[in-house]
Amino acid sequence: MSEEHAWQVAEDPGLTVQRSCEHLGQAREAHQAASAGRRGCTDCLRIGSTWLHLRECLTCGHVGCCDSSPKQHAHAHAHARGGGHDLARSVEPGEDWAWCYADELFLRPAD
Incomplete structure (x- = not known):
């Protein structure tokens, strides 16, 4: 994975002991939101629904809508x-x- 695609836990200034993420190793190189994702949520497009914001899975590149x-x-x-x-x-x-x-x-991009 190139450094520009590495992630780290964002510091939480309200915590004395910072939390960690055991899943950072799952991240693959960013897929740069495949052309379908640029049009919108893959699943919403398939069923004719609406969405607000888009999120890309860092494992497989699936583009879905936010919470x-x-x-x-x-x-x-x-x-x-x-x-x-x-x-x-x-x-x-x-x-x-x-x-x-x-x-x-x-998470934020690694330094």
């Missing part, structure tokens, strides 16, 4: 896969963060 969207497909994808798909990054313009669904932690 604020009616169908929450990114979250469903992470849990339906039986593990191994716990990390997703925002593919919204200007956003550079990811989320671990298993540990409920924000």
